[in-house]
Amino acid sequence: MSNGKPTAIVDAMVSERRFDVLGIGNAIVDVIAHAEDAFLSENSLNKGTMTLIDGTEAAELYGRMGASVESSGGSAANTIAGLSALGGKGSFIGKVRDDQLGGIFRHDIRAAGVSFETSAASDGQHTARCLIFVTPDAQRTMQTYLGVSATLDPGDIDPTVIADSKVIYLEGYLWDPPMAKKAFQEAAKIAHKAGNMVALTLSDPFCVDRHRLDFLDLVEEHIDILFANESEILSLYETEDFDEALQEVRKHCQIAALTRSEKGSVVVSGDEIHVIDAEPVEKIIDTTGAGDLYAAGFLYGLTQGRDLHDCGRLGSICSGEIISHYGARPEADLAVLAAKAFDN
């Protein structure tokens, strides 16, 4: 093999499957507003991170939040919507309620061309919401009310869809709701049995803090493709040295894609390593979804049989698009952007 990719990866990618990537994650509607830094400190919000809040806290914080715009979100859901926009075949599993926000989530992910068949809950908590505060520096601070999304359980995982997806992609945030974690473990087992690959994003440094032992075990034993940004991978290995974390992770995962904001990304697979530049962006407006869309581009490349350098470039192109406007679902035609980049 000229590009040095392990045979298992190539087998999975050239296989005939109904879906390129199946995402499993929290099904969330984003509620996005501008906020000043003072608002974050007055409300004890930790800039750039995601914090879980309950329904009461969400209602209180929403009451203090400025006028907002609603847009479908959810980390893995954003990734699959991006993959679909690039031309990939995507599927998503996540839990909504049969309420208006649930209807919006379902509409938007299907309108993005993604297969979404998880049944809506007819009682219990409401559809998940993520209150996103975008500060003038384009950073986003997220407060998430998981609501009914936390009730995703193994019964929602359709084994035939898992077996029929080249890659299943999971968000680390899924470790927060207890049943979803079980659903994931089940899904990973089925995927590997079918010769498919399992990808994970670490989601957030505090999420890594909450589940470090689980994540270390996963990365060593169950995950083929790992996505993490710099602070997440440093948190995983409890180090302050990026290169140390890089040397650690390459021992375990077949592929790791580590994003570093304006410094670009590093893609490593055994002896193969690529250092990819970030895509130049005229003005960064809102960094929400940057990691999600990097994963979208990367996984689209991978499932089309591209080499890892191209996968990383596709990731950069997609994250460059998403940070140039509000919201975490693409506005520009990603397929056109990608085609242009590879024409040059």
Place this chain on the structure above:
Amino acid sequence: MSNGKPTAIVDAMVSERRFDVLGIGNAIVDVIAHAEDAFLSENSLNKGTMTLIDGTEAAELYGRMGASVESSGGSAANTIAGLSALGGKGSFIGKVRDDQLGGIFRHDIRAAGVSFETSAASDGQHTARCLIFVTPDAQRTMQTYLGVSATLDPGDIDPTVIADSKVIYLEGYLWDPPMAKKAFQEAAKIAHKAGNMVALTLSDPFCVDRHRLDFLDLVEEHIDILFANESEILSLYETEDFDEALQEVRKHCQIAALTRSEKGSVVVSGDEIHVIDAEPVEKIIDTTGAGDLYAAGFLYGLTQGRDLHDCGRLGSICSGEIISHYGARPEADLAVLAAKAFDN
């Protein structure tokens, strides 16, 4: 009086009132998506206009609509939110259901600094939605499901708030739901009795078609300040000549502000007439809310005691801001934009 304004206007504007402007209109959540021209013709949508649809049609069309973004809207509500962003004291009356979209509408208008106390309906139809298709030429085509908004009735009009607002501002769209029309007539009577002014926007040329006789009567007998764009005022007087319509309207309303897209606006009050340029905009993205925000700037100026030339300029500045991004609620700080324009 140096600027030739009739004494009644000046009296109303320098009066001490709790609110500068009270808007009465349909309380709507906008659902905004990109669409190609082909989509409009396939679905028999009339570009640039607003059409009323029922709940079933709305659900069907939403199913065919692309991934969308939700944002509070409603013509008069947008105007009052804009007035508030400029520093004016605004109040709004309109009907929502006690559903999630109703909660979003209430949150956003209050977060914009507007007083909104109309009680939510606890049964009946859902909160109004406007499906907005933005074509590549930045035109917007609107399909509105009025839902519970159409049940606004005289009981929702608080006479003390009417009496305590320098101007009450009504959208022509209110003529579509029958009870709202009655509510408006009641409101106009109370306003005039309290020495306040009554403003109307004609909303849409097809809306004018539906209610021409009512609107002609209103303009001749009850309206002090009229807002209309070119196609609306032409439709009202059933002429194709703008100047003819202009000469007609100046006979009736104390003030008429006629907007003409890139040609700017013409403001007329008896013998006083101003021809105001449009504000230059780098790139027009979405014309939704252009008329609403013109009215916001104009009414803010008027209620601050500005002359009609300045009122028109404030209108242009606000509509220039709103068409430079998606959605009909301001993103930039309108007060800062206005202050800058008057510094030069």
